[in-house]
Amino acid sequence: MNVMNRVTLATLKRSKTRTIVTIIGIILSTAMIAAVTTFISSFQNFLINYTKADTGDWHAVLYNADLDTIEGISQNREVQEVAVTKGIGYALLEGGLNEYKPYLYVLGFDEKAFEMLPVHLKSGRLPQNENEVVVPYHVFTNGGVQYKVGDTIELDIGYRVLDDGTVLGQKDYYRHEEDGASEKLVVTGTRTYKVVGICERPPFAIEEYSAPGYTLITVLDKSKLGENDTANVYIKLKNPRRVYDIYDSLGMDKLQYKDYEYNDDLLRFMGISQNDNFTAVLYSLAAILIALIMAGSVSFIYNSFSISVSERKKYFGLLSSIGATAQQLKHSVFFEALVLAAIGIPLGILSGIAGIGVTLHLLRDMFASIMSLGDRVSMTLSVSIPSVITAVVLALVTILISAYIPAWRSGKISPIDAIRQTTDIKLTARQVRTWRLTRKLFGMEGDLALKNLKRSRKRYRSTVISLFMSIVLFVSASSFSMYLMDSVSNVYQDVDYDLYYFTNERGDLKDSTIKVYRDIVLLDSIEQGSIVRELYAFTDIPKEYLNQSFYDEMIDNGFIPHGEEAPINVILYSVDRDTFKYYVRQLGLDESLFTNPDSPAGIAIDYQHYYDDQQKRFINSSIFSSKKPESIALTVVHQEDGERQLKEDIQLVVFANEAPFGVPDYASSFNSILVVVSDEIRKAIFDGDEKIWGPANMYFAAVDPFEAEQDIMDILVDAGLPTHNLLNIAGYIQNSRNIVTIISVFSYGFIILISLISIANVFNTISTNINLRRIEFAMLKSVGMTDSSFNRMLNYECIFYGLKALLYGLPVSVLITYLIHISIRQGVEMPFRLPTGSIVVSVLSVFFVVFASMVYSMRKIRHENIMDAIKSESV
Structure with missing residues (x-):
């Protein structure tokens, strides 16, 4: 060395x-x-x-490939593995409640298919021969027919065909008579299967949502395939990056686009997809x-x-x-x-x-x-x-x-x-001159502290820069995290219910449906419920009641000429009596104001949250100005009566910020408002015609949404109601909440680490500068400066450091915060706001870190011998 x-x-x-x-x-x-x-x-x-x-773990799939093509693909040197599946046929689902999915579809898997394609069992095991099947659970949740492990089912299997002889497959949706071309099932044989397992819904590559048959999976014996048979072949390559280059050698060049697909999601996440960034x-x-x-x-x-x-x-x-x-x-x-x-x-x-x-x-x-x-x-x-x-x-x-x-x-x-x-140090008297006011305000110690800073400008500047960077980094990181969390929370608008059920009934509900609702609400797993109907109407609002920005946007979009009234969409929501009663009580209002049929009244919600296709971002806005109308004239077009218009005046008693349970808190378009009315008003307005209202929806909040879902399904099955109209959205809601939490954790973790770097920076700078000034401090003590005066001088230096850093750091932080706000506004509209909490923390932290660094550094030299310090070198 x-x-x-x-x-x-x-x-x-x-x-x-x-x-x-x-x-x-x-x-x-x-x-x-x-x-x-x-x-x-x-x-x-x-x-x-x-x-x-x-x-699935595959890169490409060919549908309906002949045996020669499958064999050629299997022998290709660039192919690692292939899996083969083949449709056995369709059978009618006896007792099925989903009219758009009336079949069972038996699909055979070879040995590799069970490895490459996902079959997630809920119970039981995989089939081991051609006489055993795995049944997907959504046959029950969507179709209303329940199979259990150990059941034996006998199926009349055949193929689907249109009137013109066209044979249909799983990618062809079910054709009703009203579609103009009906289909029928041609039975070719009877098969008996034993149910050995219940699995989750097959992936989209196997069964699309529009597929007319629920997929039952069995074992495929490839040795029984004839020369004219076709099958689906899933391909896994040795080098996935070659998937787009070798399709000619795999036989895809002879096929139409619909006959083959790539596993785009898998290729995208592997960084291979050509069409995704x-x-x-x-x-x-x-x-x-x-x-x-x-x-x-x-x-x-x-x-x-x-x-x-x-x-x-x-x-x-x-x-x-x-x-x-x-x-x-x-x-x-x-x-x-x-x-x-x-x-x-x-x-x-x-x-x-x-x-x-x-x-x-x-x-x-x-x-x-x-x-x-x-x-x-x-x-x-x-x-x-x-x-x-x-x-x-x-x-x-x-x-x-x-x-x-x-x-x-x-x-x-x-x-x-x-x-x-x-x-x-190269100085002139002019460079270290201070104002007389400084000595009067801070005494000799403050004046000397300021002279020290002017005297050692490089050291002073390095300390201020360190503090400046600390402030800017901390506030900027806090602003970035704040706006990021706000934008995610804004995009993922929360709802207050976990499950809802679409009844498909207009007007008054049947007694049997009301009984089902009451049975569900009485479940231990259910916390709250409501019955909600909606109706779309429109009204014209004079300019004097509108926000100028909204009015200008209506003119710019060509909806109205300048100076005219603005057409506004009104979404009327009717809720059941118990829910409405609880809602008005929350708002501190008298229920009797909203139940008089002769004087219809409602509660308005003027908040719009929507995605603007032109601006490519989420918008949050309101329509009305501070001056709001006391009533509006509503018009509804009744389509069943030759577009007959129905009109009704309704009072707007109050403008609220929240909606009753089951009703959204915002309109999803820029020119719409919400109006909530009682069930009594719904039955009275628009000539008492209840058919113009949409079907009733039941909304439920649950202690355990997934347990409640099973309980509700049991009630629906017992009542003979379709189960596929029940939707559990608790998972989606929890997903959005967890996304916000995850972002918060990473954001605050990032802030903490940036803060640690900043603190270490300041500590390092100040402690080293103090150490370099050992001779200077010793000389001050040698001419009679007391410990109290010495400490006061250092305190003033800390204050000057902090004030100078804040003088530069805070404006730059505000500027960066504004730039972050502009960047976030490209995706989500939100008002500009400062992270005031982080700014306060940064102000307090600056002085704390400076004083703490100064105290720690002075501990090492405070009791040092004056003569030894003067004779020593600056280490």
Whole structure:
């Protein structure tokens, strides 16, 4: 090891505090970069595994391929595996309640198909021969017919055919007579099957939502296939990236587009898809986060190396005077950077991987709830070699960038100036002059503190810059997280119900349906219920009641000429008596105001939340100005009576911000409002014609939505009502809530790590500057400065540091917050607001960190002998 490197190592050992703090900064920086790259790797691996569990582990599929084509594909050198499936035939589903899905469809799987295609069992086992089948659970939930493991079913199997002889398959929807071309089932034989398992709904590649048959899976014996038989072949390639290039050799060039498909989701998440920018978006987000991390890290690490060069200036002068070249001095600084990197980067990589691993483990349930197969595929840590290499390279680049300018400066040091240290402070009396008011306000200590700052401008500037960067990074990260969480919450508008049931009944409900509703509400698993009907009407509102921005938009879109009334859509909601009574009680209103048929009255909700196709973003708005109409004239077009118009005036007693249970809190179009009325008013208005109202929906809030779903299905089956009209949306609601929570966790974790880097930066800068001023402090004490005066001077310096940093940091933070707001507004419209809590925290933290750093640094030199300090060198 050469002399320069030995001197460098000795300096690092002597300045232990600065060295340790710098290493901690490198560890934090590297850990954050490693956490981002590892999360991207884990997330991408999770999506790949999830897609395999959802759609299957295959890359392309050919439908209705002949045996020669299947054999040719199997022998292709680029094909790793093939799976074959073949439709056995259709059979009528006896007792089925879904008129659009009247069949059972028996599908045979070969051995590889059970491996490559997802068949997720709820109970039982997979079939082992041609006489056993697995039945999907949605035969019960959607079709209303329940099969159990051990049942024996006899099916009259055949094929579907149109009147003109066209044979239909699973990709052809069921043809009713009213469709203009009806179909029939031609039975070709009878098969008896034993039910050995109940599985979840097959993936979309096997059974589309429009498919007319529920897919029963059995074993396919390929040896019984005839020469004219066709089958579906699923292909898995050795190199998936070749999937778009070798379709000619796989026989796809002879087929129509509808005869083959790619597993687009799987290919997309593998970064192979030609038509999706998923990978680009994912890596772009990672690049933005890493750029922020590198910006904070460069500031901190740069200060460390800059201070290091300043400390070693005399050493550099001595070495230069005995022959050290400028290149050797630069290499010395880079050697220091590499030594610190060699310690900090490995620890940072391990810390980042461990940190993101713990985070993913704690959030695994939330990630699982977002996906429908989350119980089968969990979000786990996936450390890939490219992610680690990327983190190491980026961390090393960050350190070298930070060391470059100090290294360049080290080569410019003049030996004589460095030894004499005449360049440290070059002052004139004018440069350190202070206002007389300063001495009057802060005394001699405050005046001296201000002179010290002016005297050592470089050190003062480095401290202020460190504080400035800390404020900007903390507030900016907080703003980014705040707007990100707000936008996600805004897009995923929450609802207050978990399940709803579509009755398809207009007007008064049948007694049997009312009994079903009451039985459901009395279930232990149900918390609340409501019966809701809706009706679409329109009205004209004078300009004086409208927001100017809304009125201008109506004119710009050509809906109205300037100066005329604006047509507004009104969505009327009628709720059952108990729900309405509870609602008006919540609003503090008298129910009698809304139940008089001779004076119809309702409660208006003027809030619009919708996606604007032209602006390509979500909009939140209102229609009315502060002056609101007391009543509106409604018009309804009755289609069944030759578009006869019905008119009704309705009073708007109050404008509310919330809706009753089961009714949305917002309109999903820019020119619509909601009006809630009681059941009594519904029966009285528009000539008492209840047929103009939509069918009744039942809404339910549940303690356990999935247990409640099963309980409700049992009630529906007993009452002979269709079960496919019952929808459980609790999963979707919980998904959106968990998305917000996950983003919050990562956002706050990012803020905390950025804050730690910023704090380490400030601490390192102040502690080193204090250490460099040991001689100065000793001289002040030697001329009689008391401890109280000395402490007061340092306190004033801390205040001046903080005030100067806040003077620059807060305006820049507000500007960046506004830029983030503009960026977020491209996707979601929301008002500009400052993260006031984070700003207050940053203000308090600046002074706390400065004072804490100053106190810690002074502890080491407070009781130092004055003469020894004056005679010593600045270490």
